[in-house]
Amino acid sequence: MSLTRVRGLLIFLAVFAAAGCEYIPQSEPTPVFVIPGTPTPEPGALYTVAKGSIAETLKARGRVIASQEASLYFEDSGWLKSLKVAVGEQVNRGALVAELEKPEIEFDLEDARNELELAKLAKAELSLDLEDAQYELELAKLDVSIVNTELEALDAEIENAKVNIARRKTLRDRAYDNYQEIAYLVKDPEVLRRAIMLEDAESALRSATLSQQTLEIEKKRTLLGKSVKEQKVNRAQLKVNMVSAKMKKDTVKQAQLKVDRISARIQKTRLQAPFSGTIIAVDSTPGSPVQPFEPVAVIADPSLLRVEVNVAQEDIERVYVGLAAVVTLDAYPQKPLPTKVSQIAAKPTTFQGQSVYKVTMDFTEKDKAPAAVRMGGDVLFNLKIKRDVLLVPSRAILASGQQQYVEAVAGGKIDRIQVKAGVTDGNQTEVLSGLREGQVIRIP
Numbered sequence: 547m548s549l550t551r552v553r554g555l556l557i558f559l560a561v562f563a564a565a566g567c568e569y570i571p572q573s574e575p576t577p578v579f580v581i582p583g584t585p586t587p588e589p590g591a592l593y594t595v596a597k598g599s600i601a602e603t604l605k606a607r608g609r610v611i612a613s614q615e616a617s618l619y620f621e622d623s624g625w626l627k628s629l630k631v632a633v634g635e636q637v638n639r640g641a642l643v644a645e646l647e648k649p650e651i652e653f654d655l656e657d658a659r660n661e662l663e664l665a666k667l668a669k670a671e672l673s674l675d676l677e678d679a680q681y682e683l684e685l686a687k688l689d690v691s692i693v694n695t696e697l698e699a700l701d702a703e704i705e706n707a708k709v710n711i712a713r714r715k716t717l718r719d720r721a722y723d724n725y726q727e728i729a730y731l732v733k734d735p736e737v738l739r740r741a742i743m744l745e746d747a748e749s750a751l752r753s754a755t756l757s758q759q760t761l762e763i764e765k766k767r768t769l770l771g772k773s774v775k776e777q778k779v780n781r782a783q784l785k786v787n788m789v790s791a792k793m794k795k796d797t798v799k800q801a802q803l804k805v806d807r808i809s810a811r812i813q814k815t816r817l818q819a820p821f822s823g824t825i826i827a828v829d830s831t832p833g834s835p836v837q838p839f840e841p842v843a844v845i846a847d848p849s850l851l852r853v854e855v856n857v858a859q860e861d862i863e864r865v866y867v868g869l870a871a872v873v874t875l876d877a878y879p880q881k882p883l884p885t886k887v888s889q890i891a892a893k894p895t896t897f898q899g900q901s902v903y904k905v906t907m908d909f910t911e912k913d914k915a916p917a918a919v920r921m922g923g924d925v926l927f928n929l930k931i932k933r934d935v936l937l938v939p940s941r942a943i944l945a946s947g948q949q950q951y952v953e954a955v956a957g958g959k960i961d962r963i964q965v966k967a968g969v970t971d972g973n974q975t976e977v978l979s980g981l982r983e984g985q986v987i988r989i990p
Contacts, residue, residue: 565987592955600976602969604864604927608855608873608907612846613918615826618817620837624648626832627815631843633828644830644842646815649809655808669798676789680877683782690779693772700765705839707758714754717746726837821848826919848917851909853885856902859894864929871905871907875916875923884910885925932969936977938968943977943986950979953988960988 592603627647631637721744728737800849804960827844829834853873857865869887885907907925910914942952951962979985 574867586595591989592986593939593942595936595938595977595981597932597983597984598974599931600935600937600969600974601931601971602929603855603971604861604929605928605952605972606857606925607922608853608925609920609922610875610915611852611854611906612823612848612917613850614821614823615919616820617841618643618819618843618845619841620646620817620836621813621814621838622648623835623837624815626834626836626842629828629830629832629842631825635825637748637823637825637845639819639822643817643819643845644826645817646836648811648815649822651808651811655805656814656970658801658805659810662798662805665797668746669793669796672789672792676793679782679785679789683779683786684777686775686782689775690772693768693775696768697765697772700761700768704758704761704765707754707761707851711751711754711758712745714751718744718751721747726839728958747801769935771817802838808876817842819845821845821847824917824919837952845921846871848919851912851915851917852888853907853909853923853925855907856895856897856906858901858907859901862890862894862903862905863926864869865903865905869927871925871927872880873907873909873923875918875921877918877921878916883915886910887927918924932976935968936983937974938981938987939989940973940975940979942989943967943975944990952977953990955986955988956983 625647627645630642631644637643721740725740725744726739728734728740729739823845824847825843826846828842829840829844830842836842865886867890871885871887872882873885874882888903888908889906891904891939894903896902917949938952943950944952944962949964950967951964953960954963963980966978968976968978970976
C-alpha cells in the first residue's frame with residue numbers, strides 16, 4: 547500500500563471515528579420510562595465503542611380491556627327481529643339492544659292470558675257459590691237453633707205438665723179418700739158433693755195427662771223436624787267445604803304463574819344493556835339466524851380501562867406488581883401511554899401453544915387513555931437500567947453458530963472479534979466482554 551493511500555485511510559478513519567462519537571450517549575437524568583433509542587447507523591458505517599446507559603426491557607403484545615365488559619346473547623334460538631344499536635353507540639342500563647323473532651311464544655302468552663281471565667271468572671263464580679253456601683248454612687243453623695229453643699220450651703212445659711199431673715193425682719187421691727169415708731151414707735148430700743169432687747179430680751188428672759202426652763208428641767215431632775234441619779245443616783256444610791276446596795286449588799294463581807313464565811320467555815327475546823356503557827361489537831344483523839348463547843353484541847364500560855397482556859412463563863419472574871411499562875396502541879403509534887402492573891394471574895394458561903400468565907396493567911394517566919376497548923398494542927416493560935456499560939448497535943453483533951462477534955476496524959484491517967452480549971433494547975446491545983471503549987467497529 548502506498549503512503550498516499552495509507553494517509554488517506556487514516557484521515558478517513560479519523561473522520562468516521564469523530565462521527566462515531568455522535569452515538570456516545572450523554573449523561574442524562576434517569577428517565578421515567580424507556581431511555582430514548584439511539585438511531586441505528588447505516589450499513590457500512592463505522593462506530594466507535596462507547597459507554598452509556600441501557601434499559602433492560604421485555605416486549606409483549608397486549609390489548610385494552612374494560613373493567614366491565616359483557617357479551618349479550620339470547621338463551622333461545624330464532625331469527626333476529628331487530629337490532630337497536632351500532633358499534634360505538636353509548637347506551638344506558640336497561641336500553642333495548644336487540645329483539646328475537648319468536649311468534650309462537652307470543653301466541654302461547656295470549657292463550658295463557660285467556661286462561662287467566664277464565665280462571666278469574668271461575669274464581670268469582672266460586673266465590674259467589676261459597677257465599678250462597680255459607681248463607682244456606684247459616685239459615686240451616688238458625689233453623690236448628692230455633693228448633694232447639696222450641697224443644698227447650700217443650701221440655702219446660704212437659705216438666706210443668708208432670709208437676710201438674712202429680713198435683714192432680716194428689717188431689718184425686720185426697721178426693722177419693724174423702725169420698726170413701728162417707729160413701730156408705732147413701733142419702734147424705736155430702737156424699738154426693740164428695741163424689742162430684744172426686745169426678746172433677748179424675749177429670750183434671752185425665753186432662754193433665756192428656757196435656758203431657760200432647761206435649762210429648764209435639765216434642766217428638768219437633769225432634770224429627772230438628773233431625774231434618776240438622777241434615778240440611780250437614781248438606782250446607784258439605785257444600786261449603788266442597789266450594790272451599792275448589793277455592794283452595796287457586797287456578798288463578800296457577801294461571802298467573804303460567805303467564806309469568808311465558809312473559810319471562812318473552813322478556814328473554816329482548817336483549818337489554820346490563821349496565822351503561824358503549825357498544826364495542828355487533829355480531830349479527832336483522833333477519834339472520836341466532837343460536838343459543840351466540841353473542842349478538844358486546845358492551846363495555848370505558849370509564850375504567852386496563853391493559854391485558856400475556857407474558858411467557860419463562861419471563862414472568864421478572865414482572866411484578868407496580869412494574870412500569872409503556873403501551874403503544876396500534877392506532878396511536880406516536881402516543882405511548884405509561885402504565886403500571888396491577889395484577890398477575892396466579893396460574894398460567896395456554897395461549898397459541900405457549901404457557902403464559904395474564905398480566906393486568908392500569909393506565910397511570912387515565913385521562914389520556916383513549917376509549918379503545920379491545921385495541922391491540924405493543925407493551926414494553928422497563929425491567930431495570932444499566933449505566934456505564936459498553937454499548938454497540940445491535941446490528942453490529944453477528945453470529946456464527948453459538949458464537950457472537952463484531953467486525954473491528956484497526957490499522958486499515960477488518961477483523962472478527964468474539965464478544966459476549968448482554969442486555970439489549972432492540973437498537974443497542976450491551977457488550978460484556980471482547981471489546982473496549984474507543985474501539986472502532988463496522989456496521990454490516
